[in-house]
Amino acid sequence: MTPQTKRAIRTALQTFAAVVAVVPALAAVVADSDQLAAAAPWAVAAAVTAAGAAGVAARVMASPVVEQILDRFGLGLVDDGGPAQ
Numbered sequence: 001m002t003p004q005t006k007r008a009i010r011t012a013l014q015t016f017a018a019v020v021a022v023v024p025a026l027a028a029v030v031a032d033s034d035q036l037a038a039a040a041p042w043a044v045a046a047a048v049t050a051a052g053a054a055g056v057a058a059r060v061m062a063s064p065v066v067e068q069i070l071d072r073f074g075l076g077l078v079d080d081g082g083p084a085q
Helices: 003-031 034-061 064-072
Strands: none
Touching: 003 034, 034 064
16 A cells, blocks of 8 residues: 555545544534534534545645645655665
8 A cells, every 4th residue: 555545545544533533512502403413414424524525635745746745845655674864
């Protein structure tokens, strides 16, 4: 697995974990409102979509072209096992 793919998967998992951490608070709010309870499946779908979108964005950010652009601004990452620039 390439380092870029690993970064994308880690980002998606981190986003999903952040969403899961907020779910108990959202569940308490949803339990108090029938209208929010009806929207709960949509909220879950939106959270999953957000995690997927974060993974895609991370994959794009890890592309060589974007890495070169970020390197120009001092924001690039060092690949696994590579020397620091």
